[in-house]
Every structure is written in structure tokens, then in C-alpha cells.
Amino acid sequence: MSRHEDDEQFRLFVQRQWGPLLRTAYLLTGDRGTAEDLAQTALEKTHRRWGRVLRRDAPEVYVRRAMVNTAISWRRRRRPLEVPLLTSDSAPTPDAYAQVEERQLLLTALRRLPPRTQAVLVLRYFEDLSEADTAKVLGCSVGSVKSQASRGLARLRVDFAPPVPQSPVRLEEELA
Numbered sequence: 001m002s003r004h005e006d007d008e009q010f011r012l013f014v015q016r017q018w019g020p021l022l023r024t025a026y027l028l029t030g031d032r033g034t035a036e037d038l039a040q041t042a043l044e045k046t047h048r049r050w051g052r053v054l055r056r057d058a059p060e061v062y063v064r065r066a067m068v069n070t071a072i073s074w075r076r077r078r079r080p081l082e083v084p085l086l087t088s089d090s091a092p093t094p095d096a097y098a099q100v101e102e103r104q105l106l107l108t109a110l111r112r113l114p115p116r117t118q119a120v121l122v123l124r125y126f127e128d129l130s131e132a133d134t135a136k137v138l139g140c141s142v143g144s145v146k147s148q149a150s151r152g153l154a155r156l157r158v159d160f161a162p163p164v165p166q167s168p169v170r171l172e173e174e175l176a
Contacts, residue, residue: 010050013059014043020127021063027122028071030111038074064137066121075098109159117152124149133135 021042025035027046045066046053053062073168116138124145131149135142 006050006054014051017063021067024122024127025063025067025071027065027107027110027126028119029074030107034074038067038071041070045070047143053067056061058136061133061137065139068119068123068138072119075115105160106156109156112142112159113155117148117155120145120148121152121156 004120018039021039022035025038025042026032029035029038044062046059046063046167049062050059053059057063110121113121119138120134123129124131129137131142131145135145
């Protein structure tokens with residue numbers, strides 16, 4: 001295959017996959033600008049090896065693996081510049097933006113997970129990949145995907161568990 005044909009196939013691949021790749025990158029980074037940088041970096045790495053990637057017939061897997069590895073590498077090198085504010089003690093009132101707020105809380109909780117666990121949850125539940133496909137992208141065993149997903153979901157459940165109300169009698173005892 002000629003270099004021109006390879007470049008054309010790569011261009012078509014990028015056109016077809018840009019949206020899904022950007023979504024995955026956003027879920028891995030939590031920031032649209034950083035997500036675009038991550039997707040572009042992964043595509044650049046893929047373009048350098050495009051002929052080999054095509055011969056293995058797995059360009060989506062290769063790009064996603066490059067994105068996960070790059071995101072983990074960036075996360076290790078960079079420390080967050082923003083410090084999240086504490087949530088308010090007041091009970092939220094239901095409004096039209098509740099779903100958006102809940103999604104934002106979920107994304108924040110997701111970003112607090114270890115990078116590998118975060119990658120497993122993004123690929124399994126946001127990208128809807130099977131356990132086998134997730135393992136293939138991450139270069140690990142299906143068992144590792146299962147255990148990482150289980151641990152990650154357990155941590156998210158703790159973050160989203162409703163507070164346990166105290167009985168008035170017990171509260172009075174604590175105050176006495």
C-alpha cells in the first residue's frame with residue numbers, strides 16, 4: 001500500500017472516529033481542551049505506526065490504548081492546578097439542572113479514582129466495551145478488568161451513598 005493510500009485511510013479513520021475518541025478522552029481527563037490534546041496526541045502516535053496498526057486490523061484498540069496510556073502518564077506528571085471547593089451542607093432543591101449536577105459529581109468522583117480504574121470504568125460503562133475488549137485495549141487480563149471495575153464501582157457507590165440519618169434520641173445523647 002502506498003504512503004498516499006495510507007494517509008487517506010488514516011484521514012478517513014480520524015473523520016469517522018473523532019467524536020467517540022473525543023468523548024473517551026473527555027471522560028479520561030475531565031476537560032474539553034485537554035481531551036482534544038489527548039485525542040490528537042494519541043492520533044499522532046497512531047499515525048506514526050499506521051501501516052503496522054492496519055496490518056493488525058485494530059486501529060480503534062490501538063488509539064484507545066494510546067489515549068489511556070498517555071492520560072495516565074500525563075496524570076502522573078501533572079498535578080491539578082484547581083482545588084475543588086467543598087460541597088455545601090444545605091440540601092439541594094430539585095431543579096431542571098439536577099441531572100447535569102449529578103453527572104458533574106459523577107465525573108468528579110470518576111477523576112478521583114486511580115488512573116487504571118478510571119480507564120476501566122470509562123471503557124466498560126461509558127464506551128460500552130465488553131470485558132474482553134476492555135482488557136484488549138488496556139493490555140491486561142479479563143480478570144483484572146473485572147476486579148478493577150468492581151473496586152471502582154464500589155468506590156463510586158460510597159461517594160454516592162445517601163447519608164445515614166441519626167435518630168433524634170441518639171443525636172440528643174451525643175449533644176449531652
